[in-house]
Amino acid sequence: MCTTAEENYLKAIFKLSYEQKNGVTTSSLAEHLATKASSVTDMVQKLADKELVNYIKYQGVTLTPKGEKIAIQLIRKHRLWELFLFQNLGFKWDEIHEIAEELEHIKSDLLVERLDQFLNYPLKDPHGDPIPDQEGNFPKNNSIPLSRLNTGTKGIVVGVNDKSSSFLIYLVKIGIQLGTEIEILEWHEFDHSVDVRINALTLIHLSYQSAQNILMSEKST
């Protein structure tokens, strides 16, 4: 059984594994978890003792199958709770992450399965992220960032990469949510920004950074 702190480390290692393919560094973990490198070293050694991570001094960590399983279950719980908060309790897009960070640590396998059933075995959370099943398999995610759509194409917003409140609040403010239709009007060479039409109506201008963080359905017209 893991403590909340241990679980948070496993989740962080899982997430950073995608950005830094060959082993997650101590300093990147420290930054991600808003803690000090020395604390990370301590914890990582403890996780290695428990055989949840592979750790070689000065060379970073990777998850063992055992550690990865726990990390994926945490992501599953997090995303199921997020959906519950959004769909059933009427929370806003930018309010759900923080509460789900706490709820994901509740220890009951039965609870997760019942919640999954209650939500009707959803495939995606309110940010468009795939929800792994009981065995830890992720449903295929066929979305692409808006920044890779060509001029003239249309698509539906199915998720975001950046889940920070500030970005989500910005999106809501300019009228973009899950399900919003966006048409690419014109790319600007000099800063890769783009003009788009929202829901066949409003014209707005998006920075390249925004465009990279908005995920669109692949089957665009």
Added chain:
Amino acid sequence: MCTTAEENYLKAIFKLSYEQKNGVTTSSLAEHLATKASSVTDMVQKLADKELVNYIKYQGVTLTPKGEKIAIQLIRKHRLWELFLFQNLGFKWDEIHEIAEELEHIKSDLLVERLDQFLNYPLKDPHGDPIPDQEGNFPKNNSIPLSRLNTGTKGIVVGVNDKSSSFLIYLVKIGIQLGTEIEILEWHEFDHSVDVRINALTLIHLSYQSAQNILMSEKST
């Protein structure tokens, strides 16, 4: 803000206050929390520093208004989550307490209010216990223990005093749940046990201890 351990102490003090009117003793708290008297002394001193309890050495503790408010909010959260688990996720009577013990520590006032709304502002939890409102007021509880019903009267089961799994499992086994109708047939002088009829059908025999722990609606016929 309180830690989980501190919250559990406040809740325990609140509960024991009803049994021991003039101050909760160190040893009773230690027993209730399955810990040692010395640990209780430590924690109680810390809670006194935070002005959540009144504490006089060797004389026990009482809650301050501030401490009581937190305790009641915890009970509110616990009972709302129990109802959610029972009603919406299909958990059994005896499975909900343990999970709610974890859920009650999730820190979000908005979450509690949204859950309350989602459950349609319920007055009682699945054990028949009253759910305090946002201000901490308990709805009136007009139930009495089965042990105080007279021969010939009928009543509806509206709750239990003992919420242990073993008792709840026993009740389900003999056919008693929330809403069950029970008719008092005959009291036995020598051990205060009682013969009853369940749902106008099954005859069973209840010990005095069981009778004390089953709560009935007052308006019996």
Added chain:
DNA sequence: TAATATATTTAGACACATCTAAATATATAT
């Protein structure tokens, strides 16, 4: 009331998770 039993508190220790500061290893630049 004095002697004994019980309850409570204090003192000192430990595991957890964190920190700062110092030591050591790896990476980079001249």
Added chain:
DNA sequence: ATATATATTTAGATGTGTCTAAATATATTA
């Protein structure tokens, strides 16, 4: 390749919540 900069680890300390053992206070009994 050597010097310097950066990353990482170790050592030692802190706060939380717990424990055991010893000291002290309260309650009970003769």
